[in-house]
Amino acid sequence: MSENIKLVRKYLAIDENRNIVAEGNSWEEVEEIMNKKGYKRSQYDILIVVEGNENKYINL
Numbered sequence: 001m002s003e004n005i006k007l008v009r010k011y012l013a014i015d016e017n018r019n020i021v022a023e024g025n026s027w028e029e030v031e032e033i034m035n036k037k038g039y040k041r042s043q044y045d046i047l048i049v050v051e052g053n054e055n056k057y058i059n060l
Contacts, residue, residue: 010049015039 011030013022021037021044024030030046 005052008051010051012047012049013039013044014047015044 009025011024011027012020013030013034015021021039022030022033024033027046031041034041034044
């Protein structure tokens with residue numbers, strides 16, 4: 001039996017000290033925020049967090 005699970009993606013920018021410095025709904029949105037803050041692309045990583053609407057395991 002299959003079930004529908006709504007997935008929610010969050011994009012987080014993490015600096016070299018592993019602090020979360022920006023959050024957005026897309027990669028482009030996070031990059032725009034980081035550019036406004038004066039960061040260069042080599043100064044941060046983008047982490048993608050995927051969550052389901054219930055506490056179930058999701059195979060991607």
